[in-house]
Amino acid sequence: MASDKRTREAQYQESLELSERQGLAKLGLMTSHTWQIDPRRLGFVLARYKFVSKMFSGLGSVLEVGCADAMGTRIVQQEVGAVTAIDFDPVFVADVRDRMDSEWTFECFEHDMLDGPVSDGFDGAYSLDVIEHIPVEQETRFVSNMVASLNEHGILILGTPSLESQRHASPASKAGHVNCKTDATLKNLLNPYFRHVFIFSMNDEVVHTGFYAMAHYLFALCCTRR
Numbered sequence: 370m371a372s373d374k375r376t377r378e379a380q381y382q383e384s385l386e387l388s389e390r391q392g393l394a395k396l397g398l399m400t401s402h403t404w405q406i407d408p409r410r411l412g413f414v415l416a417r418y419k420f421v422s423k424m425f426s427g428l429g430s431v432l433e434v435g436c437a438d439a440m441g442t443r444i445v446q447q448e449v450g451a452v453t454a455i456d457f458d459p460v461f462v463a464d465v466r467d468r469m470d471s472e473w474t475f476e477c478f479e480h481d482m483l484d485g486p487v488s489d490g491f492d493g494a495y496s497l498d499v500i501e502h503i504p505v506e507q508e509t510r511f512v513s514n515m516v517a518s519l520n521e522h523g524i525l526i527l528g529t530p531s532l533e534s535q536r537h538a539s540p541a542s543k544a545g546h547v548n549c550k551t552d553a554t555l556k557n558l559l560n561p562y563f564r565h566v567f568i569f570s571m572n573d574e575v576v577h578t579g580f581y582a583m584a585h586y587l588f589a590l591c592c593t594r595r
Contacts, residue, residue, distance in 0.1 A: 397438025398464040416574035417528050418444040421495045425449050428492040432518055434482050435499035439465045443473050457481035486517035495526040501546045516562045525591040534585040552581035555589050563591040
């Protein structure tokens with residue numbers, strides 16, 4: 370049913386009518402908190418998902434490990450066949466399911482990657498802002514189980530704040546960061562599993578190939594399993 374209200378420019382009428390049919394979209398549990406205390410950071414976080422979406426463009430099935438409230442997951446959905454999202458925290462999984470949009474559905478369930486792989490059939494798997502929360506003595510189990518969730522041609526992306534960035538991070542940002550990486554330690558972690566590990570720098574929302582020690586964030590793009 371068309372709205373009785375009219376926007377002054379006709380191209381915006383669709384926005385009004387969609388809001389009246391479906392209501393306004395709700396931010397997730399973590400994203401809402403970020404929007405209230407540090408809205409600029411939200412742009413940086415979503416840019417990380419855009420990088421993943423472009424690297425994985427055209428893949429059939431993708432696994433997200435540590436989805437939290439999954440607000441960025443939809444960006445990856447735009448480029449791949451299907452996304453399965455997992456998180457070890459039932460509070461976040463419940464939040465994702467409660468807000469699931471019928472036009473953007475994906476499988477989401479509770480799973481701790483330290484307990485084992487999800488399957489062995491995904492074309493790609495990614496994990497953003499998780500590895501730095503995994504104790505060093507458990508990191509190989511975490512990575513091994515992610516790799517075991519891939520098919521033989523599967524691609525892996527890990528994203529993490531750099532070790533060098535932590536001197537500038539806020540107390541809230543650093544909370545739980547027990548295992549931040551340099552470019553070298555991130556690559557060394559992944560080399561046993563893949564023949565090719567490409568490291569990218571990221572500052573704010575810009576991904577580049579600049580000097581790693583000046584990067585706030587690091588991506589590892591891994592392909593050709595050993």
